[in-house]
Amino acid sequence: MKLLTHNLLSSHVRGVGPRGFPLRLQATEVRINPVEFNPDFVARMIPKVEWAALLEAADTLHLVEVPKGPIEGYEHDEKFLRQMHHVLLEVDVLEGTLQCPESGRLFPISRGIPNMLLSDEETET
Amino acid sequence: MLKKLKSAERLFLLIKKQFPLNVSSESKGKIFNEMQRLVNDDPESWLSAISIWKNLLELDAKKDKHSRRDANPLKRKVGENDITNPKKLKTEQMQELQESRECQLEKQMEAETVEHGGFLTSGEKPPEAFQNDVVKAAGTPDRKDLTFRVSCRCSGTLAKTFTAQEVGRVIGIALMKQYGWKADLRNPNLEIFIHLNDIYSVVGIPVFRVPLASRAYIKTAGLRSTIAWAMASLAEIKAGAFVLDPMCGLGTILLEAAKEWPDVYYVGADVSDSQLLGACDNLKAAGLQDRIELLKVSVIELPLPSESVDIIISDIPFGKKFKLGKDIKNILQEMERVLHVGGTIVLLLSKDHHKRLQDCEQSGIPLNSKGSHTDEPGIEKCLNPGEKTDLSDTVSSSSEAISQGGLDKMPPFGSLVPMECYQVSLGRTDAFIYKYRKSHSLGL
Numbered sequence: 001m002k003l004l005t006h007n008l009l010s011s012h013v014r015g016v017g018p019r020g021f022p023l024r025l026q027a028t029e030v031r032i033n034p035v036e037f038n039p040d041f042v043a044r045m046i047p048k049v050e051w052a053a054l055l056e057a058a059d060t061l062h063l064v065e066v067p068k069g070p071i072e073g074y075e076h077d078e079k080f081l082r083q084m085h086h087v088l089l090e091v092d093v094l095e096g097t098l099q100c101p102e103s104g105r106l107f108p109i110s111r112g113i114p115n116m117l118l119s120d121e122e123t124e125t
Numbered sequence: 126m127l128k129k130l131k132s133a134e135r136l137f138l139l140i141k142k143q144f145p146l147n148v149s150s151e152s153k154g155k156i157f158n159e160m161q162r163l164v165n166d167d168p169e170s171w172l173s174a175i176s177i178w179k180n181l182l183e184l185d186a187k188k189d190k191h192s193r194r195d196a197n198p199l200k201r202k203v204g205e206n207d208i209t210n211p212k213k214l215k216t217e218q219m220q221e222l223q224e225s226r227e228c229q230l231e232k233q234m235e236a237e238t239v240e241h242g243g244f245l246t247s248g249e250k251p252p253e254a255f256q257n258d259v260v261k262a263a264g265t266p267d268r269k270d271l272t273f274r275v276s277c278r279c280s281g282t283l284a285k286t287f288t289a290q291e292v293g294r295v296i297g298i299a300l301m302k303q304y305g306w307k308a309d310l311r312n313p314n315l316e317i318f319i320h321l322n323d324i325y326s327v328v329g330i331p332v333f334r335v336p337l338a339s340r341a342y343i344k345t346a347g348l349r350s351t352i353a354w355a356m357a358s359l360a361e362i363k364a365g366a367f368v369l370d371p372m373c374g375l376g377t378i379l380l381e382a383a384k385e386w387p388d389v390y391y392v393g394a395d396v397s398d399s400q401l402l403g404a405c406d407n408l409k410a411a412g413l414q415d416r417i418e419l420l421k422v423s424v425i426e427l428p429l430p431s432e433s434v435d436i437i438i439s440d441i442p443f444g445k446k447f448k449l450g451k452d453i454k455n456i457l458q459e460m461e462r463v464l465h466v467g468g469t470i471v472l473l474l475s476k477d478h479h480k481r482l483q484d485c486e487q488s489g490i491p492l493n494s495k496g497s498h499t500d501e502p503g504i505e506k507c508l509n510p511g512e513k514t515d516l517s518d519t520v521s522s523s524s525e526a527i528s529q530g531g532l533d534k535m536p537p538f539g540s541l542v543p544m545e546c547y548q549v550s551l552g553r554t555d556a557f558i559y560k561y562r563k564s565h566s567l568g569l
Binding site: 001004005008009010011012019020021033035036038041042044045048089111112113114115116117118119 | 304330364387388389390396401405415418419420421422423426427428429430433451
């Protein structure tokens with residue numbers, strides 16, 4: 001699971017609503033994957049990023065060189081884009097958990113795939 | 126490069142196309158003669174087609190270092206009644222061999238477009254080399270020892286009098302006499318396809334041994350790849366979009382989309398471990414594991430914030446095994462929730478789902494003026510995009526225009542406004558491709 005994906009996931013445990021974001025990340029196995037750098041693609045993802053969530057996750061994974069926020073003219077700033085590319089796309093959490101910040105419910109990540117299935121009682125109406 | 130035709134099932138070099146053989150009053154013998162004439166008349170067209178075919182093969186062999194063609198050529202016997210490309214995409218017009226390769230290689234840039242049904246498309250990107258070859262071809266005598274096989278399909282009135290075997294045999298013998306080729310049923314160099322029915326008689330040579338629908342980059346296909354590609358192309362995928370397939374199965378749709386539109390963020394989800402494993406395998410085999418993310422989630426409970434997804438494309442599974450079939454409304458509701466306003470949804474629905482949606486009373490919201498519910502009697506099928514020849518244009522211009530006609534059967538679903546609907550054939554069954562756009566926020 002990449003951090004770009006983590007940035008979008010939110011808990012849907014009953015009653016939690018928007019307080020189910022962001023999910024707290026815990027990783028037991030992480031892999032760094034080189035991914036082809038596509039500056040256009042990264043630039044387009046930047047406006048969608050929830051920065052607080054990203055920084056929190058990056059911190060848990062002890063990543064360095066993580067930009068704190070979008071900078072002026074980021075679309076053309078290669079260094080910035082490369083850093084974001086690395087953080088968003090090259091860090092892959094293979095094993096770990098995601099925790100709902102409100103209910104505490106844990107969702108496991110296994111083989112890089114987060115399992116967010118809820119049992120019937122837990123789902124929202 | 127012909128392999129770039131993504132919505133076409135098979136591609137043939139046309140040798141002949143003419144009016145149907147007249148079966149009604151003549152004796153069998155006479156009709157056999159007519160069939161022989163298909164072979165013997167006009168050897169020019171045969172020879173030039175064969176030349177082109179040879180050229181294509183050479184070109185292909187040069188370009189393709191790893192020849193994909195030896196991956197299991199389909200076994201076909203002479204006279205099989207069913208040509209083994211069972212899953213044709215049906216359209217109202219029989220566009221099949223019409224424009225496909227009339228031995229003139231036109232440079233239309235409609236390469237990927239199909240009339241959504243494109244059994245055979247009208248466009249391609251031929252290399253320049255060919256332009257001149259056609260002219261020369263007719264003169265070159267090609268009498269190397271070619272082995273061949275005839276595959277024949279008959280339907281309509283003709284089929285009542287003849288079996289495909291008989292026809293195949295007649296044609297085969299005529300060819301042997303005319304060109305001196307040898308017949309080889311198992312592994313011929315050249316395959317001749319004949320299709321005779323009440324509308325036309327067509328003879329052609331398949332360009333590839335394996336149907337175009339079988340892709341080199343997909344290890345295990347779920348949904349037919351031609352339909353997957355067609356759905357993806359309807360979805361108006363643009364660079365930087367977030368595309369979700371919440372019931373991705375083996376990931377076929379995402380694979381087709383990611384191959385064609387690379388600068389996009391793709392996420393696939395499924396509830397089944399085995400499907401996700403299969404999808405993972407497929408992604409790795411295609412080299413796309415970095416561009417497509419997988420999640421184990423349920424489509425009726427998507428762990429995504431509202432209005433966070435740009436495009437949803439999905440093949441909604443049907444059949445008795447799939448228990449969510451009845452929950453089509455819940456599925457659509459959840460998809461509606463996570464979709465951005467202005468986003469598109471493209472779904473493949475069974476007839477059952479289609480029916481349930483029609484009965485659906487979700488719409489409290491009136492359609493905008495262009496898409497009013499007209500009760501036009503007699504419009505059975507959904508709109509067929511026969512008129513649109515260029516997909517890439519249709520996509521951008523259809524934002525407000527709702528196609529008339531077939532949509533009278535497609536009610537809106539909450540804020541999801543139906544845009545287009547196509548009936549497609551999946552072989553034994555038919556299905557519908559629906560496209561919706563979210564017209565306004567749900568205000569949750």
